[in-house]
Amino acid sequence: MIRNAILIFCLLVGLPTTAQVRWDLATCIAFAKKNNIQVNTQRYNQQTAQQNYYLSKSAQLPSLSGSATQYFQKHLNIGSYTLNTALTLYEGGYLQKDIRQKQLSLEAANQNVMATENDITLNIIQYYLTILLDKETAVYQQNVVNTSKAQLEQGEQKLAVGSVARKNVTQLRSQLANDEYSLISAENTIKQDLLSLKQLLQLPTEVQFEIATPDTIISKSEVPSLAAVQEYALNNRPEVKENQLQIQVAQLGLAKAKAGYYPTLSVSGTIGSSYFNDISGLGNGFYKQAGISLSVPIFSKRQNKTNIENAKINIGQAQINLNDTKTTLAANIEKYYLNAINAQSQFTAAEQAFKYNEEVYNIANQELALGVSNMVEYLQQKELYVQALQQFIQAKYNAALTIKIYEFYYNQQ
Template structure:
């Protein structure tokens, strides 16, 4: 890098300095590097798993309210307000805004002021007889980089895209949060329902075991029947602690998602409530709608735009850099003479910096930026494919799980009839007790599997809404900091 700085202009040539400034300003409209254009990505006309004859737009606004559970609605609102990931994403937005303002300042002139006052004593043996003197100085230094090839403007462009990405990242965080709260809430209610079923079944099996024991004592049953009945009741009871552990873990996760200690929601969740049932069928819309709604895709697109702008920053470093600098200074032996015309000096002039030889570093910097842009483009395409895959998986899973639920419901009703019939036949002596145990075991398994299928339907419904880009659509205040410093101005460094 070689730097050329002309001598300061004399007082007789201020007009020439003005003309030079105007000429440089006229040149300051150039930029180098590629201009960003949103890539065009081909997507299918419809989702392969969508069985609707005519696809309807997805209903994403506050989709969780269509599960008709006021407690779930309240917990999602609490999570949006108190979740720590959301707070971190809001802080990232504030950082991106400040970065944009900081980068924007590079286009403005930079002005610094300085002043000094000194008192000098030459000692009693000074030959001139003057033992002390004073000196007062003041001045302003100004500089302005003309940004001829747009390095600063490209940096501002990149910072603006970074702010866009930060805003979309907040939306992505909220989307994930809403989906996670709904999922863990459904799981918790599902474990509650399964615990109730296990307790109810174990209680019935204990009653059967007690009846069998009474019949054995009366000589109407065998010790084998008593052992089988007791063992089956104990086996069902043994499943309850495992379900309780899973319920507690789901509630603990819910509490963390809302920004509270793990056990904070145990009291509110203790009351049994049904598993939320979504309103079905749910329209999935068309793939193009996903590209507009998914915040992770929009984050990737903004990051691609940002990396494209940074190519211009790297490219501009290979071109000459022109700046205009000036100084005004005054110096006097007394403060009163400091601002007299005879004490004031000034200078103004341009400086030119031209890269001559740098061992290929600047060219390599451009290639690095281009490679990073390619990585961002690939990440953008990957996010689209991932989004389409998420929708297809969720849509297909929801459709097939509904079909499975219908079959399981038929199976559970049949096993209920079989269990009642086997008890009647056993009481009349027309069937063995093993038939009763087998029927009760099959009934419990069928009812528990039916509950799990109900949980799966709600979970697939949640996953589909997440895949389509449904998240929080309310207002979020990202201007308020988490920590407010009470006083950060000048103060004594020593604190006793």
């Protein structure tokens, strides 16, 4: 199914499966919602719940069956044909409660699909922003390598005319090798994280997958109040609604169990025709009959009482599940709120630190080129610059991720 879906996708965008398709975040999320195994598993559960609902509604209808019998013996031929129908008139309200219970179970299954889609969405957001972080790290690391190459080229020119010591040039070569190693590591990290996202999307191996880089990354944004997000989530998140519905399902289970104490009243009817043919002659007949049946429970060997007690237990368990879901959800939102606040503060600090270290690093490059700075001071400043760069990129995408996750609990987009 997934393989066919991606082939269709490639045809729609006019690309062969071997071409490198760039997916934006919205495309990744939409594709996962449609094709992810966990989501589709819940979707099949929803379809099962829907069929159970249809079956429960049909239980109100009368049954109808027919039969035909034909016997052949020597000098004897006997035939019989009948139609039978039956309808339950009263069963303590069991059927109506069962229909409502199955309807609520279907609604709960729908909410479960949405909750699973939300989980997959958050995973994709995290992977997507991580890859963007990796790619920006690689870009900056490439700039560092380019600078190191330029410094080494200048150093070798000075060495050729005897204006710099061989030791300094050797240090530049060593630094270039280290920078190239860091660049290779950054590029490998991109490949590994792309593979992880591709596997989460469950794309076939032959698809060359790449993500699109957005024009801007929002790392600074007004953080919605904790109270507002918690209130919205506790009233609107699908995992909460699902557990609320499960309580109603359990309560209807109790009502159904109590219906076991009530009598069942039903009517039935039969019409038929029969004939026989033997050596003595031909005979036939048509008959019809109707009946009413009343079944009164007297002693069920504790079956009804056990059903009621188990239904009460199910109600209590459903209530516990709802409380646990709400508690966990509120705690997670508070954690994401603090993460968003702290991440934006860290990003602001890292941005300033990177700005000043970059300025000092540029000055150090100029001084080294002019020969007014020694190699040790230059390499120390370069190390500080690389550290500030890494902290800045990490803080930038961490801030973007935390605010994205926090806002997702507010608007689920």
